[in-house]
Amino acid sequence: MDLPSLYSKLGKNSWKILDAIFRNLWNYKYVPLNVISNLANINEEKTRRILRALADDGIVVNKQTEYEGATLTFSGLSLFSLHLLVESGQVEAIGKKMGEGKESLVYNCISKQGEAVIKFHKLGYQSFKKVVEKRDYGNLNFLVLSIRSAKREFSALRKLKGLAVPEAYSWEGNAVLMQLIDADEMIKVKLENPEEILDAIIDEMAKFYRRGIVHGDLSPFNILVNEDGFWVIDFPQSLEVGEANWREILLRDLENLLRYFKRTYRIERDMNSVFQRIIGDSGS
Ligand SMILES: Nc1ncnc2c1ncn2[C@@H]1O[C@H](COP(=O)(O)OP(=O)(O)O)[C@@H](O)[C@H]1O
Ligand SMILES: [Mg+2]
Structure with a gap:
């Protein structure tokens, strides 16, 4: 079942139980039943019943061995995170x-x-x-x-x-x-002005660098383009300038970018001079 249908199916007690598990993800692999029941303020019998229904919908996983406990699935975590965004008024x-x-x-x-x-x-x-x-x-x-x-x-x-x-x-x-960016992944698009776009992306990498950020997974899949321009997405692998290996990772990003433009548009650039252009003359 998809997230919106699961979301509308859950009642108040289910949310309380998911909340109790969520808060304890850092402490337990499986959160003990009594901990969930106490935090949710729902008796153990009823908590167990709700957990079974949640497990049937693929929202939690229950564990019976050693002790009784439960954890969230990816859907469960996503549903609860969505719930937090809704409760805080961010998402309608x-x-x-x-x-x-x-x-x-x-x-x-x-x-x-x-x-x-x-x-x-x-x-x-x-x-x-x-x-x-x-x-x-x-x-x-x-x-x-x-x-x-x-x-x-x-x-x-x-x-x-x-x-x-x-x-x-x-x-x-x-x-x-x-x-929401209404644009396509660069890998799927034939650019009309690749030279110009490449320069603009390099300039943007320099701006990221000046704000202390290295992307870490730069590729034509993670750049969206349309007639108005481009957007870089997908930053979970990013790191701060100064973190271990930031230079190597920035070089690898640049290498991926230049390789793509060379292969696809036959544009050749010298890696080292572009790298210097990104990090500026200070060299650090
Ligand atoms: N802000 C956004 N606006 C529009 N589409 C997006 C946005 N962020 C991601 N997407 C779409 O979702 C896909 C996956 O997102 P991405 O951040 O690259 O994650 P992944 O780590 O799964 O590659 C992207 O390739 C893009 O098509
Ligand atoms: Mg991606």
Whole structure:
């Protein structure tokens, strides 16, 4: 079932129970039944019954061995994050699914600011391993990692406000609420003025750098274009200038970009001089 239908199906007690689990994601892999029941202020028998119904809808996973407990699924986490956005008045209605990436689910919505999108971050086992190798997140579970990923994206977009990125409106759980960009992924488009666009993207990378941000996953999939211009999206892998390996990662972003323009439009640029152009003459 999709998020909007699940959302409208849940009653007040279900939300209380999801709230109790959400608050304890950082403390337990499976939140014990008695902890949920206490926090939600619903007796254990009734809590158990509601948890079973939530499990039938794929919103929670119940565990019976050792002790009774429950955790959220990706849908459960997304639903609850959406609930927080709705409760805080940020989102008025959720619309259609716009896309499903390997690490996200993107929905159309009506927000306080008008039409917008919600990106639900989803770190599966694959990327979980990758992230753990790259950054020391210990043995945190994929729910906590998805929340961190959303937080990282939100904070990068906030720092880049006013530049060629979607404006970020809000963040709750694994959900980032942001400006809807009505444009296509660059990979799907034949640019009429590739030389000009490439220069503009390089200039934008320099502006990101001056605000202390390196994208970390720059590719023609993560640049949206239309007649009015381009927008860079997808910032959960971003890092701050000064963080470990920022130089290598900025170089890799640049390499990906230049390789694409070379392969697709036969435009050749010298890596090192473009890199210098991005980081300025200071060299640091
Ligand atoms: N602000 C936005 N406006 C319009 N479409 C978006 C927006 N953000 C993401 N999308 C769409 O959703 C897809 C996946 O989003 P992205 O941020 O790249 O996540 P992923 O990590 O899954 O690649 C994008 O390729 C794009 O088509
Ligand atoms: Mg992407």
